[in-house]
Amino acid sequence: MPHTLETLRADYEELKARGLSLDLTRGKPSAAQLDLSNGLLDLDLSGDHRDGAGTDLRNYGGADGVAEVRAIFSELLGIPVPQLLAGGNASLTFMHDIIVHALLHGVAQGEPWYGQDVAFLCPTPGYDRHFAITEALGIRMIAVPYLADGSLDVPAIAQHLADPSVRGMWLVPQYANPTGSSVDEATARALAALPAAASDFRVFWDNAYAVHHLTAAEPAPLDILRFAAEAGNPDRFFVFASTSKITQAGAGVSFFGSSPANIAWYKMHASVQTIGPDKLSQWRHARFFGDADGVRAHMRRHRALIAPKFAIVERILTERLTGHGSWTTPTGGYFVTLSAPDGTATRAVQLAKEAGIAVTPAGAAFPYGVDPRDSVIRIAPTMPPEADLETAIEALALCVLLAEAELAG
């Protein structure tokens, strides 16, 4: 039976009457995922608080972070230990603070960005918290839509880089938030090599999902710092990562990797802000994982918990929405991007909300919250239990269909 506005409205009234309260908003790990890292919570460090070099990790100091945890993530991220700092509980703070340092002090030998017309390229749809940082810090955002196949629009980026006000670019290179797309080596090498009018142009390479595979394919991260050096732009990339979606989302370890010159620049400015990160948290992580293979094995346990949830989303969207928009089928990361029929996303999210299903606001994945097609809905499947997820995706699909039918009038 084809959907009619009337039947959809009736279905929606039934849905509302169920009084649901479900949440698809944020990419949070579920309790079962967090349980995988409970080994961090019963480690006894009372007789084990010195690192391999004998440093008492309970005391001040150690601005670079604990060597052992940096070594593990050096291998996983493909960044030499001396170029990889371990920090606090949020890589977002590294990103924010680096832009602050650029505003107040300038990057490398450059002038402070403050007071200049500074713009960042923002592949869209992208990560709302990235855009919140640049917006709050007064940086102009230029949306650069991904191509239909999920790849970066390199020619458009090249064109923007001729503008000397373009000083930065946000990028989640692997399993992007929210599209799930990954940059391939050719694209990465192109980004490393493109001429840029601004000599201090920097790509904020947020490799948040470097080890967050959803299939048996476990590609190694692109060796972006090497590509950059080979292209003659060794300082172009700031690399970020964290254990937020590996261990505990609020109590993990963040990482910042870059060229030796950039690391020295960062440390110079960070040294007045802090005496050093929480080394005991870092030491717990080093002890818990043991080595890089420990992390890999751990991530397979995450996959076992969350891949079925992504399969549920894929199945229900195929059943309910074939012919009514499109969606991504990510092989890693934390999100599915649903592209609802143009002009329906805001209404569908509103309908969902009124039926008790919290969905990330339409437009959130775009600079200034503006999705020009009003189409993208970000789905975060990891947090709800499977039964709730099924209910929520069924409901969301109904809301999309109803919004579309309303629009058709």
Place this chain on the structure above:
Amino acid sequence: MPHTLETLRADYEELKARGLSLDLTRGKPSAAQLDLSNGLLDLDLSGDHRDGAGTDLRNYGGADGVAEVRAIFSELLGIPVPQLLAGGNASLTFMHDIIVHALLHGVAQGEPWYGQDVAFLCPTPGYDRHFAITEALGIRMIAVPYLADGSLDVPAIAQHLADPSVRGMWLVPQYANPTGSSVDEATARALAALPAAASDFRVFWDNAYAVHHLTAAEPAPLDILRFAAEAGNPDRFFVFASTSKITQAGAGVSFFGSSPANIAWYKMHASVQTIGPDKLSQWRHARFFGDADGVRAHMRRHRALIAPKFAIVERILTERLTGHGSWTTPTGGYFVTLSAPDGTATRAVQLAKEAGIAVTPAGAAFPYGVDPRDSVIRIAPTMPPEADLETAIEALALCVLLAEAELAG
């Protein structure tokens, strides 16, 4: 036998020949002090990671910090829980970031400080890391020497406040770094009430040693936020504290307290920088202490370990340097300030260094590193074992005497 340049030189050569390697530089807790908090390191949170409200502390969120640890320090600091945030492992980061927010966004309804002539009052001698922050962030520092009795020079401060470029003031109100002096209620009320040309004038009230008593007297912190409200300047004070010298120096919890308006201002800007602090670290602290009395009892154990070290410093300085300068006898905090004869501090510190005794560089306790009298030497007695401390203070006293004798020529 009176000292002569000759006998002092001979003694010094003997000292050098001992090939010592001792460190009086930083106010670090000793290993024995850190051991007092090893109960933080064997707490098993694997089945205990929800706060009283049921929030899973392993996941994202909770920008204000864990309520239970805020409640404990609310009582200790005399600040209502809603006005007290718990943060990361360093209150220094709170201070730095607040000045950054002021530079980039302005304080309250004010204009951004960036590009303006902004000055901070700096009671001297003071904390070198405070001065490092203001210097790095391009803020002009105005030294305001403490009076001979260790009290603040309120008339001088009042005079400076007539200058609209004076927007801030550093202050360690209790057991100051490095003088050990404490602000009394009359002075605090005066600071709260003084007219200031800059409507956004802020005192950075760094109560780092609020519970760090060295005697049985355990004065409660001044209720500075109340004084400010009563004086009609409710937003004048930013209060900072941390557990850095209570539990683990590199892995503690920091606190920021202020008026409701200031807390809202801070949270607005911090919300783009972080999703929240490490709640598990905060929860460990709440569990470890239980309540405010748990902290008080804990601090008495610190006192038992470090009061004898301060007594050693006092004894040796009295024996060796009576008539050759003066020194503080702190009743709390982490430092002794030795005022060597004018013009000798740099030389004495250099002599000590050459004999293997690391002392904080002369001038470090002053803005731009300039001690106009070249007199102040900061002594940090907590870290070395008692025998090493005796040796180091004896040696330092000899270096002061030799520097004085050299100067007399």
